[in-house]
Amino acid sequence: MIASSSGSELKENVGSEIARLQQIPSPKAQVNTIPEITVAPLGNMPVIKDLVVNMDNFWNNLEAVTPYVSTAARQVPEREFLQSPEERSRLDQTGNCIMCGACYSECNAREVNPEFVGPHALAKAYRMVADSRDRTTESRLESYNEDTKGVWGCTRCLYCDSVCPMEVAPLEQITKIKQEILTRKQASDSRTIRHRKVLIDLVKAGGWIDERQFGLQVVGNYFQDLKGLLSLAPLGLRMLCRGKFPLSFESSQGTQQVRSLIESVQKVEGNGE
C-alpha cells in the first residue's frame, strides 16, 4: 500500500504519482520539493519483516466462503457445464480479482472484528452466487448471512471499493448478496434482517428514524423478545434521566419526497425491500 504525504492511500503508479506531486508547490518555501511517499506493509495482517506480511488469515477467510462452484446436485446431461455469454458476463467484474489484499488491508470492519471474513472473500462469494452453474445458492446465502462474520459485518465505509486496483468493487458485491438475502427473509428471522427492514420502514413512514420504535422493533422484535427488551431498559432509563428520550415523534418535512424516493428504488429493484 502506498500513502502520499497527505496520508491518503493510493492505487496509482509510483512514478506518475511523484511527477504529479512535483507539480504542486510547497506552501512554505513556494518551490517544488521532493514529495514524500510512504511504502508500508499491508494492514490487517501481522508483519513478518519489512514489507512481508503473514497472509494466512486472508486465505483462511477466503476458504471460509467456499470459493468453488458446486455442481454436486446437478445431473450432467453433457460433457461441459455450458453457460450463455450473458450468464458468463455476470462473472466478469468479480472474476477480475487478483487477490492483491489491498481491500483486506484497508477494511475497517476487519480491524475491529476478527470474525469478519473481509471484502475479498465476499466479492468472491458473490461470484459464486451469480454463477449459473452453482447449485448451492441457498446454503451459501445462509452462511453469508451469519452474524457479523458475513455481509452484515461490513460497515459500508467504501474503502475496499476505493483501493481495489481491478474495479472489483467488493462493497457493491456485498450489497448484492444482502439484497439476495433480504428477498428471501422475513423481519422476524434475525436481528440483522430486522435492522435493515425496520430502518427502511421507519424512514419511509416518517422521513427519518423514530429511534424509540427502532430499538423496540429491532432489538425487542416487536415486543416478542423479552430478553432483548430488558437489555434496552438500562439505556432507555439513562436517556430518560438525561432528557434525551423524545416523548413524541415529528415526521420530517420531506417525508413525502423521501417516501417516493424509496418507493422508486424498490420498484427498480423489484423486491419491495
Ligand code: SF4
Ligand atoms: S465497505 Fe465493508 S468490506 Fe469494504 S472496507 Fe468498508 S467495512 Fe470493509
Ligand code: SF4
Ligand atoms: S477485490 Fe480488489 S483489492 Fe480486493 S483482493 Fe481483489 S483485486 Fe485486490
